[in-house]
Amino acid sequence: MCPGCGHDQISNVIIQAAWENGLPPEGIAKMSGIGCSSKTPAYFLGKSHGFNTVHGRMPSVTTGANMVNKDLTFIAVSGDGDTASIGMGQFVHAIRRNLNMVYIIENNGVYGLTKGQYSATVEKGSKKKKGAVNTQNPIDLCAMALNLGCSFVARSFSGSKKQLTALLRAAISHKGMAVIDVISPCVTFANNDESYRSYNYVKENDEVLHIVDYISHYSPIEEVDIPEGQFKEIELFDGSKIILETIGSNHDTTDVVSALTAVHEAERNDKHVTGLLYYNGEIPTTTETLGLTNAPLCSLNEEEGRPSEESLIEVNQRFRSS
Amino acid sequence: MDSNVNNFVINIATANGTGSQSSNLVILHTMFEMGIPVSGKNLFPSNISGLPTWFIIRASEAGYQAPGDKTDIQIVMNKDTWEKDITNLESGTIIIFNEDAKLPVDRDDCFAFGMPMTKMARKINPKMAKLMANMYYVGGLAHILGIDSNDILKAVKSQFKGKEKAIEMNMQAINEGIAYASENWDIKSDFKAESRPKDSDTFLIEGNEATALGTIYGGINMLSWYPITPSSSVAEGIIKWLPELRTAKDGGTTCAVIQAEDELAAAGMVLGAGWAGGRGMTCTSGPGISLMSEFIGLSYFAEVPGVIWDVNRVGPSTGLPTRTQQGDLSMLYEASHGDTQHIVLIPGNVDECFEFGWKAFDLAERYQTMVFGFSDLDLGMNRWPTKGFKYPESEMDRGKxxxxxxxxxxxxxxxxxxxxxxxxxxxxxxxxxxxxxxxxxxxxxxxxxxxxxxxxxxxxxxxxxxxxxxxxxDNLPSPILREEENKELGIIFYGSMENSITEIDDILESKGFSVSTCRIRALPYHSELESFISRHDISVVLEMNRDGQLYGILRKELPTQLLKKLHSVAYSDGMPPRARLYSEKIISVLEELK
Known part of the structure; x- marks a missing residue:
């Protein structure tokens, strides 16, 4: 990656979060599409299998893999081009199915690998170092995920290591689709101060919803300072907890309307709201909805995967007599 | 051979969505159960209700399954096509028509018989008169062909499984139809349906359902699909049979089924499943393959197993969505950008739909690549006979x-x-x-x-x-060869052309040609094909498309010295191949060579 790229910081956080959550590398599947962000799985968790698929189609490949091995932890990395343009359809439908995966969007507002074209998430009026002003409305992927009923929606910043680590750890513990939209400055094409996704801009305009801490289920006493003021505790699927310490207004993570309000208000004020926007641990995942057998389908043997010869005799006979 | 007993073609013209399919299947199944060699073809529009549809039933003592070249009995029910349906008939054709259409039948050279079908149906059930009217032509037809109402009862029971009221009403309509015809029609026809000893093992099934069962016995773990005619019934067949055949001891299913957002996603899911060690498949038609091409290349290059079952409809573009063709072959063989080459299995009958349905997974895992099943609308959506499906002879091959x-x-x-x-x-x-x-x-x-x-x-x-x-x-299904001693002419063909080849062969033999046939069942082609071509003076590649797609592939891959023996006969109009038409095309190519 280019020196200083936000994506590298995210890769470090992924390594950290996986290690801190105690995930064995063989239990993780790294998924990505095409673009700068999607190249990063080559640089983290080298002991995990991964699939760098095709542009915008990572969610479908993850879906197929998840169906035949639901025991894997799917950590997927995509970009704003890969998700908000070419991959919009698959992003939307993976959310609708509540696929059990972590979907990280490394969002910098530009196509880096093809040398700096605007993506669909860039703000109207944005001006890169070179080139024309963007005239189209941006797509806010968090607002979109919220509208689609996504079970875990967060926004963070590649420069906020502590917040991002806690959110990512919680996302890994979550059962269902966890979307984390991470603002990740492109140092080469869009780090000029007037760009909303430059380091300087994000640092000055980050509206932090709450301070996020994560307590793992296997080691409840960590070096987490339980805040004294108002805080909220959310228990995740594996027994881990997220602690949200309120700063300023009290954000209700169970209320999708207030989550949307937070996103749209920030947008109106040219800010980025970060933190856990919405969480619902009660929605069944795709494999649960489909009622799959308990063992991962890829582990079935001949007898479990192929019906008996007697059953075929019976099928033939039924056609004959009907 | 020239007898009109069990040798005739019935054409039934109705409108889509009027319930005529039930009546047509009752006729087909009645004759099938009587032991008469019979085949049925549904020519339906891309529409839910209102557009014209035709069902062609052919009885043939010789076992010919191609649609006949002329109609012997025409049933006209559809006002919209009425005039054309009647005008096009040959002299002497029997016409059965619904009098309530109140339209003229101006063909003094034909034998026309009317029945007030809608009026009679209204008396049984006013609300369902439009649907029930179709059962009256079943009665009329039964009278003409001499079919006993008891023989029809079994087919009606099978059509309306367990719905006693429906069985009773429909049988009443059929019996009233028979009675009306015997009282009012002065008919002297020698077209007769006569019972033959029936092989009790044989039953009729659509190719797509056979494929569905095959994949279930192939251990399919993940089906992703996007609805498209004429492949949807493959997915629906799998969904129908899974609960019975693939429920694990804990009550969960051993195959995930996902209706994808589009064909791109369906293909992506297949790759994901194969990458993670499962057996993933999608079914689609030509437009879907176009969309899946990107993933097909990824499968080839990253070496990820998967199966795509293509049920061909007429292209290019949206084309004729409810008509048949062999127009996807070259696309399948070389799908996606860059240099690619894919394994294509080509079933020619419902037994092979089943067999290749399970075999495709073994081959996909053996060769770690995308394997195609290549069927078409005619084979997939019409009913064909089988003596019963055979259990896979070997355990699943998971490859390396x-x-x-x-x-x-x-x-x-x-x-x-x-x-x-x-x-x-x-x-x-x-x-x-x-x-x-x-x-x-x-x-x-x-x-x-x-x-x-x-x-x-x-x-x-x-x-x-x-x-x-x-x-x-040479590990793929080998060609089926039927060879004459005199190696004059070889016909190389594939897929559902199988249903017309016997008749084509007979027509050509009757004109003095000595004809051997070679049915290709997979690509890349088997080495036996080369020796077949070497042995024959001339080989013709016969296929249902415009450009001779298999011919093109063979020209590229066969040894140069064989090419001068190879000729193309390719023709496609959306209809299943009529034997006479294709025979004439072959003869004209042979005449040009002289």
């Missing part, structure tokens, strides 16, 4: 799959893409196993799966892939 460290240690100098055995097929490990993890990619990669743009590495990879797929040739 390494499941544990011990197996890995047994492979010297392992690398995900290293040709250790010299057959071009590398070994693979699975995510979740912890064994030799790599990042799969569609970008250039070396033998260990590491990104590479090295010219030598790329060229070596592509050469190995060619070797791998070429090496599959």
């Amino acid at each position: 799959l390494i499941r544990n460290q011990q197996e890995l240690d047994a492979v010297p100098n392992y690398g995900r893409y290293r040709d250790v055995d010299g057959d071009g097929i590398p070994y693979r490990t699975l995510p979740g196993s912890g064994i030799d993890p790599i990042l799969y990619r569609g970008t250039g990669h070396d033998e260990d799966g590491v990104y590479s743009e090295d010219p030598i590495v790329y060229q070596k990879t592509m050469k190995r892939l060619k070797k791998k797929i070429d090496g599959a040739r």
